[in-house]
Amino acid sequence: MSELTMDTLVSLCKRRGFVYQSSEIYGGLTSAWDYGPLGVELKNNIQRFWWKQMTQLHDNIVGLDAAILMHPRVWEASGHVENFNDPLVSCKNCKQRFRTDAIPEELWAKRQCPECGGQLSEPRQFNLMFKTHMGPVEDSISVVYLRPETAQGIYVNFKNVVQTGRVKVPFGIAQVGKAFRNEITTKNFIFRTCEFEQMEMQFFIHPSEDGKWFDYWKAERFEYYKKLGVRESRLRFHQHGPDELAFYAKVAFDIQYEFPFGWKELEGIHNRTDYDLRRHGEFSGKDLTYLDDGRNERFTPYVIETSAGLTRTVLTVLSDAYDEDEAEGEKRVVLRFHPAIAPVTVGVFPLVKKDGLAELARDIEVGLREDFSTFYDQGGAIGRRYRRQDEAGTPYCVTIDYQTKEDRTVTLRFRDSMQQVRIKIEEIPAAIRKATKEYQRV
Numbered sequence: 001m002s003e004l005t006m007d008t009l010v011s012l013c014k015r016r017g018f019v020y021q022s023s024e025i026y027g028g029l030t031s032a033w034d035y036g037p038l039g040v041e042l043k044n045n046i047q048r049f050w051w052k053q054m055t056q057l058h059d060n061i062v063g064l065d066a067a068i069l070m071h072p073r074v075w076e077a078s079g080h081v082e083n084f085n086d087p088l089v090s091c092k093n094c095k096q097r098f099r100t101d102a103i104p105e106e107l108w109a110k111r112q113c114p115e116c117g118g119q120l121s122e123p124r125q126f127n128l129m130f131k132t133h134m135g136p137v138e139d140s141i142s143v144v145y146l147r148p149e150t151a152q153g154i155y156v157n158f159k160n161v162v163q164t165g166r167v168k169v170p171f172g173i174a175q176v177g178k179a180f181r182n183e184i185t186t187k188n189f190i191f192r193t194c195e196f197e198q199m200e201m202q203f204f205i206h207p208s209e210d211g212k213w214f215d216y217w218k219a220e221r222f223e224y225y226k227k228l229g230v231r232e233s234r235l236r237f238h239q240h241g242p243d244e245l246a247f248y249a250k251v252a253f254d255i256q257y258e259f260p261f262g263w264k265e266l267e268g269i270h271n272r273t274d275y276d277l278r279r280h281g282e283f284s285g286k287d288l289t290y291l292d293d294g295r296n297e298r299f300t301p302y303v304i305e306t307s308a309g310l311t312r313t314v315l316t317v318l319s320d321a322y323d324e325d326e327a328e329g330e331k332r333v334v335l336r337f338h339p340a341i342a343p344v345t346v347g348v349f350p351l352v353k354k355d356g357l358a359e360l361a362r363d364i365e366v367g368l369r370e371d372f373s374t375f376y377d378q379g380g381a382i383g384r385r386y387r388r389q390d391e392a393g394t395p396y397c398v399t400i401d402y403q404t405k406e407d408r409t410v411t412l413r414f415r416d417s418m419q420q421v422r423i424k425i426e427e428i429p430a431a432i433r434k435a436t437k438e439y440q441r442v
């Protein structure tokens with residue numbers, strides 16, 4: 001594996017249509033990104049993969065899709081109005097702003113700007129929530145916030161789900177959606193942005209079982225990234241020390257990934273105790289306790305939260321998949337995505353356009369659409385077409401040649417090994433499914 005730089009990755013993402021700068025024709029908007037044709041497929045596939053792992057494969061986790069805009073009291077109860085702050089300093093010379101924890105210690109000790117060496121101001125607390133107004137009048141009673149985490153939509157629906165969802169503690173509620181934070185420092189591409197997506201699951205339990213369920217979800221979530229095809233050697237846990245713990249957490253572990261810019265958080269697993277349900281009970285005046293018939297006990301459940309960034313997982317998967325090797329004496333750029341999440345599963349090519357091969361290839365491609373995400377390409381030398389699909393991370397390519405007309409066989413080519421096998425047209429779906437199931441990263 002060659003050393004990947006962020007410049008290389010960002011330029012590949014733009015060139016191949018994974019990620020574009022937001023509003024680029026106007027000079028771009030800092031810290032907002034758009035997902036192009038390949039990027040949106042990759043993001044959707046990761047989301048579907050997470051959803052399946054977290055809901056379908058468990059009999060006690062249900063889904064939810066709550067609104068981004070919520071009653072402003074939600075954020076008072078959750079503690080975000082009071083506590084969701086970052087300490088901010090600005091440079092008196094170049095006017096740039098920084099989070100204090102993003103400044104190297106030796107510079108911070110001298111209150112020196114990391115960009116120009118100028119004098120830094122004293123820190124002040126800066127709330128990360130985006131404020132907006134609901135309705136035509138922009139006064140203090142019309143203030144609403146864009147949610148900074150999806151979790152609160154789950155807590156405020158706890159009672160609804162218990163009453164209508166036929167669930168019993170222990171059970172979970174899963175949700176995927178946008179979240180917004182007015183981040184002071186946004187860099188490293190889509191790693192930390194002001195608008196992003198989260199995949200969160202809140203697991204409601206009896207308070208006496210918090211240790212057991214925390215360990216369960218911590219292990220489960222680590223395994224999930226391995227299933228997603230992320231290399232284990234680039235994953236590790238990081239336990240939050242007392243000064244790192246979020247205001248709602250009793251215990252927290254991050255799953256970190258080794259990005260090209262170092263080890264950073266990919267997902268947080270938190271023991272949020274009964275903090276959120278208790279606070280929403282107090283602020284709303286509604287009873288958010290749970291009656292456990294089996295235990296014959298009423299209590300406020302504790303919550304074990306697993307909180308993953310969807311857009312940050314896209315960056316993880318892209319960084320992890322990037323590789324360079326050699327094909328036919330030339331450098332080959334290849335994205336070794338797990339086939340289950342690759343934006344295109346199978347590329348279909350006629351060897352040449354003439355003699356009916358293009359029509360035959362089209363028919364085969366259309367026949368595969370129902371089961372797989374396909375891409376038809378008849379332009380340029382076959383080697384170049386393979387290279388284009390390698391760079392897009394397409395795990396399989398099917399080539400139709402003159403022999404296909406005679407015996408209805410095609411070549412199935414594998415992205416990672418570049419090996420080719422000859423199989424019958426009808427065998428393509430089964431061969432792809434088998435290879436995907438058995439996929440091992442080289």
Ligand code: GAP
Pocket residue numbers: 148149150151181183190191192193194195196197198200265266267268305307308309310311312
């Ligand atoms: N509900 C708990 C929560 O939001 P968090 O550690 O603040 O916890 C969870 O965020 C995950 O959301 C992070 O591990 C990260 O993957 C993602 N995330 C947080 N802030 C982000 C940002 N500004 N841009 C992209 N992803 C972000």
